[in-house]
Amino acid sequence: MRNDEEFQLIENRLSAEARRVGTGLGGCPSASSLAAEFERRARRRRRTQVACCGAALALLLAGLTIALYRPVSPVQELGRNRSEPEPVGTANGGASKPEPTLVAIPVLIASHTEDGQPLVVTGWYIPEQAGIDLLDFPPADFDATGRLYGTEGEATDMGTI
C-alpha cells in the first residue's frame, strides 16, 4: 500500500474518531453556569495553591531545622552539671579530646612525658562549662603544670581553668 493511501486511512480515522468524541462533549453551557463553574474552579485552585504553599513552607522549615540542629555534645551536657566536672585535655595528648563546639577555645595544657619532662598538649576550653577534676589529675601532671606556671606546690581550689 502506498504511503498516501495509508495516510488517507489514518486521516479518515482521525476525523471520524474526532467527530465521535466531539459529540460526547455536549453543547455549550449557559454563560451564567460557565461563569459559576469558572469561579468554582478558580476558588478550588486558590485553595489548593495555598495548601501546597503551606506544605512547602513547612517542609522548608523542617529541612532548615534538621540542617541547623546540632546535638549537644557530652562535654556540654556534663559541663552543665557543675558537681561532676569533666577533664579538659588529657595527658595522652588528646585521645579523648572533647569535640569542639562553637564556644570552645583551643588551649595549651601542661603535661609531661614518660621520663617526667614537661610537655604541652592541646585541649579545648569551654568557658564556665568544663573544668579539671583535681582528684583525677595525676600528681606528675600537676607538678609539671606548676613548673611551667611557676606555682609549684601551690594547690588551689581551682575547679575550672
Added chain:
Amino acid sequence: MIALHYPRIRRAALFLSNGNVWDADDLAQETLLQAARGWSRFSGSDRVGSWLYTILLNQHRRRRRSAARFWRRCLGWLAKNPDNSVNDGPDKRMLSEEWRTTLWSAVAELPEPQRQTLVLRFAEELSYEQIAEILGCPIGTVKSRLHHGLAALQKNLANEDVKNAR
C-alpha cells in the same frame, strides 16, 4: 460569542489535553478568560475563531511549560476525587474510557507542533491557510508537520500490528 465558539474551543482543548475532560474545561475557560481580557485590543472581528484558537494554543503551551504542571495534575486529580467524579457524570467518564481506544491517544505522544497541527486539521477541520494563520507559520510548514505526524502515527500503528500478531 461564547455560545458560538465555546464548544469548538472546548473540543480542541480536549484533543490537546489528551482526552482529559477536566484539563480541557480548564483550558477552554482560561482561553475565554484571556479572550475577555484582550477583547478591547482585538480588532479583527471577522477572525474571532482563529484568534481564540491562537489563545488556546498559547495557553496550552504555557501550561505545558509551566514548572507547576506536575503539581497541577496532582491537585487536579485530588480535586476531581471523589466529589467531582460524581459531578462529572457518566458521559465524561465514558468519554475518558472511549478516548483510550482512539487513534488520538497516539497523537498525544507526538511532538507538540505536530500534535497541534493534527488537532487543528482533523479535529477542527480547518484549512491549511487557517492553521498557518493560527500557528503563525508558513503553509509549507503546516503540510510538513502534518506529513511527519501522520508518518509517525502510521509507524505506531504498524508497530501495534506487529505486537498484536505475536
